[in-house]
Amino acid sequence: MSILRSSFVHAILLLVIAILIFKYGIHPPIPQSLFLLYLIITLFGIFLFVSSSEETWKSFLSPIHATLYDPRFRGVRAVIFIVLPVLATYLVYLRVQPKIEPPAELRTIHPAPPDTISFRNGTIKLQGLGNPLRGDKEHFQEHVNRGKVIYFKNCFYCHGDGLNGEGHFAEGLNPKPANFTDVGTIAQLQESYLFWRIAKGGPNLPTEATPWNSAMPAWENYLTADEIWSVILYLYEATGYQPRKWEQDQ
Amino acid sequence: MKKTINLYGWISVVLLIFFLNLNFVHAGEAQPPEKNLEVGKALYQKNCAQCHGDNGDGKGVSEPFIFPKPRDFTAGLYKIRTTSGGQLPLDSDLFQTISLGMPGSSMPAWQQLSEADRWQLVHYIKTFSPKFASETAEKVVTTPKPAKPDLEKGRQLFQDLECWKCHGQEGRGDGPSAPELKDNWGFPIKPADLTKNWTFRGGGSVEDIYMRIITGINGTPMPSFLDSFEKPEDAWDLAYYVRSLSPENKPEVTVLRAKLIQGELPTEPEDPRWNELPAHYFPLSGQITMEPRLFTPSIDSIFVKAVHNNKEIAFLVMWNDRTQDPPSAGAIQQIASAEGQQSQPPSQPDNPSAPQPGSPQKFSDAIAIQFPVKPDPGGFIKPYFIMGDSERPVYLWTWKAEWQDVKESNASGPFKETLQNQESQTLQGKGIYKNGQWKVLFKRALTTDDKDHDYQFEIGKFIPIAFSAWDGSNGETELKRSLSTWYYLFLETPRPISQYLYPIAAFLLIAGAEVWFLKRNSRRQ
Numbered sequence: 032m033s034i035l036r037s038s039f040v041h042a043i044l045l046l047v048i049a050i051l052i053f054k055y056g057i058h059p060p061i062p063q064s065l066f067l068l069y070l071i072i073t074l075f076g077i078f079l080f081v082s083s084s085e086e087t088w089k090s091f092l093s094p095i096h097a098t099l100y101d102p103r104f105r106g107v108r109a110v111i112f113i114v115l116p117v118l119a120t121y122l123v124y125l126r127v128q129p130k131i132e133p134p135a136e137l138r139t140i141h142p143a144p145p146d147t148i149s150f151r152n153g154t155i156k157l158q159g160l161g162n163p164l165r166g167d168k169e170h171f172q173e174h175v176n177r178g179k180v181i182y183f184k185n186c187f188y189c190h191g192d193g194l195n196g197e198g199h200f201a202e203g204l205n206p207k208p209a210n211f212t213d214v215g216t217i218a219q220l221q222e223s224y225l226f227w228r229i230a231k232g233g234p235n236l237p238t239e240a241t242p243w244n245s246a247m248p249a250w251e252n253y254l255t256a257d258e259i260w261s262v263i264l265y266l267y268e269a270t271g272y273q274p275r276k277w278e279q280d281q
Numbered sequence: 282m283k284k285t286i287n288l289y290g291w292i293s294v295v296l297l298i299f300f301l302n303l304n305f306v307h308a309g310e311a312q313p314p315e316k317n318l319e320v321g322k323a324l325y326q327k328n329c330a331q332c333h334g335d336n337g338d339g340k341g342v343s344e345p346f347i348f349p350k351p352r353d354f355t356a357g358l359y360k361i362r363t364t365s366g367g368q369l370p371l372d373s374d375l376f377q378t379i380s381l382g383m384p385g386s387s388m389p390a391w392q393q394l395s396e397a398d399r400w401q402l403v404h405y406i407k408t409f410s411p412k413f414a415s416e417t418a419e420k421v422v423t424t425p426k427p428a429k430p431d432l433e434k435g436r437q438l439f440q441d442l443e444c445w446k447c448h449g450q451e452g453r454g455d456g457p458s459a460p461e462l463k464d465n466w467g468f469p470i471k472p473a474d475l476t477k478n479w480t481f482r483g484g485g486s487v488e489d490i491y492m493r494i495i496t497g498i499n500g501t502p503m504p505s506f507l508d509s510f511e512k513p514e515d516a517w518d519l520a521y522y523v524r525s526l527s528p529e530n531k532p533e534v535t536v537l538r539a540k541l542i543q544g545e546l547p548t549e550p551e552d553p554r555w556n557e558l559p560a561h562y563f564p565l566s567g568q569i570t571m572e573p574r575l576f577t578p579s580i581d582s583i584f585v586k587a588v589h590n591n592k593e594i595a596f597l598v599m600w601n602d603r604t605q606d607p608p609s610a611g612a613i614q615q616i617a618s619a620e621g622q623q624s625q626p627p628s629q630p631d632n633p634s635a636p637q638p639g640s641p642q643k644f645s646d647a648i649a650i651q652f653p654v655k656p657d658p659g660g661f662i663k664p665y666f667i668m669g670d671s672e673r674p675v676y677l678w679t680w681k682a683e684w685q686d687v688k689e690s691n692a693s694g695p696f697k698e699t700l701q702n703q704e705s706q707t708l709q710g711k712g713i714y715k716n717g718q719w720k721v722l723f724k725r726a727l728t729t730d731d732k733d734h735d736y737q738f739e740i741g742k743f744i745p746i747a748f749s750a751w752d753g754s755n756g757e758t759e760l761k762r763s764l765s766t767w768y769y770l771f772l773e774t775p776r777p778i779s780q781y782l783y784p785i786a787a788f789l790l791i792a793g794a795e796v797w798f799l800k801r802n803s804r805r806q
Binding site: 044112120179183189191192198200203204 | 289292328331332341342343346347386387389391393534536538564565566567569570571572576581582660661662663664665666670673743763764765766767768769771779780783784785786787788790791792795798799802
């Protein structure tokens with residue numbers, strides 16, 4: 032029997048190719064947990080493939096059977112029988128080494144916003160609130176330009192020139208500054224939500240969002256409401272995203 | 282048969298796609314596009330003007346907040362080149378800088394722009410300086426890399442060519458000339474810290490370092506050393522030596538693991554036992570969340586080692602600082618005698634160049650380690666990372682050069698810090714400054730009597746820990762500091778027996794199964 036026709040060899044080949052593709056073929060690289068999941072699905076597929084007919088199943092089992100029973104493979108068998116327990120001992124030893132993984136910080140990135148917030152001696156109702164500057168079609172570009180200047184005076188050193196969260200202070204921060212070009216941030220949020228986050232910063236976050244670690248400043252101390260609305264306009268214009276609308280939620 | 286061909290057909294198609302895909306990812310250097318200054322200008326206004334200014338003069342709106350300052354393109358002086366000292370850069374040099382950014386500064390890598398767009402930017406920024414019309418530049422002549430670098434020779438060259446005068450004996454940027462250096466625009470400039478190659482503007486590889494040594498860095502005091510070598514390949518030995526001052530890879534943040542040792546803990550920063558312990562890296566950033574903010578911090582990272590012996594815990598915090606503030610008595614003497622002959626006594630108040638301890642614009646170098654006061658029962662909630670909050674105060678260990686001592690304090694927010702009273706001060710510590718580096722030791726018993734104010738360390742737990750550092754000569758004090766967010770400290774536990782039992786059990790299980798199988802097999806035969 033040609034070795035290429037053995038479905039045992041097919042199975043191994045498929046597995047190797049799948050691993051290669053999952054490890055190196057996908058950009059950006061996938062996390063370990065996803066890799067394991069893919070691997071399990073692949074193994075299941077390969078099992079279906081080898082057990083699809085009597086013929087492939089036999090051909091799959093025959094090399095395994097041969098190594099276990101065939102007198103010709105006595106040497107191979109001896110090696111496997113020695114390597115197997117030693118390897119298992121070593122792997123278990125590695126596993127029970129005290130691994131010091133820090134406790135997982137389950138941080139809620141987008142907690143529910145409050146209904147109203149205090150803002151510079153007043154209060155602002157967030158429910159149903161839109162960006163007042165968006166209606167001002169005549170001066171729209173002016174507002175955006177002003178937002179850009181505000182961004183490049185106040186935000187870029189954390190959130191980055193490319194709005195990608197990679198400012199020059201980002202490395203020292205944990206959690207990292209938000210990456211506005213990612214579909215998971217402003218593209219999913221309402222402008223009133225951004226107003227809350229920018230005005231109140233990290234300290235006003237609820238407990239599940241780990242307020243103690245967020246370096247996001249409370250900008251109400253530095254910027255007026257108008258300035259915050261214009262920097263929000265700039266974030267959307269520069270990334271090309273649309274804010275989520277209140278109507279979409281109804 | 283048919284089935285087999287089918288399968289191999291599929292496998293080859295998948296492999297082909299896979300490798301083609303890899304090739305596309307690595308395919309570099311497309312042909313530069315046709316020059317179009319209109320396109321270049323629009324790209325520049327959108328992406329670069331906020332730092333480099335509308336007219337390329339380096340005066341964009343972000344300029345006041347960053348150091349090193351954005352390049353003023355009108356002078357035609359470029360740092361990162363493959364051309365001789367003083368010459369203009371090649372277009373490909375500019376393309377490279379725009380694509381890779383300048384590490385250690387705020388100049389980002391512009392990977393999100395297409396290669397064609399980056400070429401248009403190269404053409405456009407050249408229009409800011411008339412030099413590009415009148416001067417030419419040529420690629421510098423390079424020597425091939427030697428098969429085996431001679432690090433000892435490199436070290437000798439570092440001495441002979443006086444690199445140490447600016448970069449310091451151990452390369453930390455603390456040489457005797459360092460404090461006075463200015464760049465061509467009159468801004469103070471710091472010689473690179475050669476122990477952190479990931480902050481080199483032109484990249485940290487040996488090839489990059491070699492190129493900087495032979496081409497120099499225009500607009501800065503760092504000259505070209507092309508003609509300083511007896512044999513041109515010597516430059517490679519020097520480059521390899523400089524590369525060897527930094528770690529193999531840029532370090533990454535990990536849990537700060539306090540190793541369990543037997544016997545007494547070290548009480549000196551120079552105790553040789555510290556050398557056997559791994560140094561944990563923690564990046565810091567300027568405190569820019571609350572007023573007063575520090576936009577141009579000077580300490581970008583620290584390294585920390587920790588040990589405990591079940592009774593006490595000791596930390597060694599190490600960081601690079603080009604100046605010692607306040608200077609040691611010896612250093613003041615040296616400066617005074619170097620300023621020498623016209624000899625004014627260093628205490629003369631109207632001699633501003635003589636650094637005086639406690640002079641108003643300078644502050645003391647310092648470092649602080651921050652813990653919560655008490656662990657959170659759920660192990661999750663922490664105090665606010667900048668000195669805690671009123672609900673959850675923090676417990677601080679501070680060492681200041683001007684104290685030459687360590688102190689314990691508690692804080693419930695910025696400007697709400699109180700030193701603990703004398704009876705409660707059980708922390709010991711010591712700091713020394715050598716060759717551009719501070720090493721500060723802290724030591725305390727794991728548990729103390731003052732349970733209301735002191736953190737009580739437990740082994741085998743994840744303990745929140747954060748750091749702050751101050752460079753006094755950079756005007757840093759109080760909230761003007763470099764700091765980290767919360768990380769974790771872990772005190773090693775003695776190894777439990779189960780660690781040895783489980784592997785033995787695994788061995789017995791499998792070996793037993795094998796014996797059973799072999800027995801059954803031989804019986805069958």
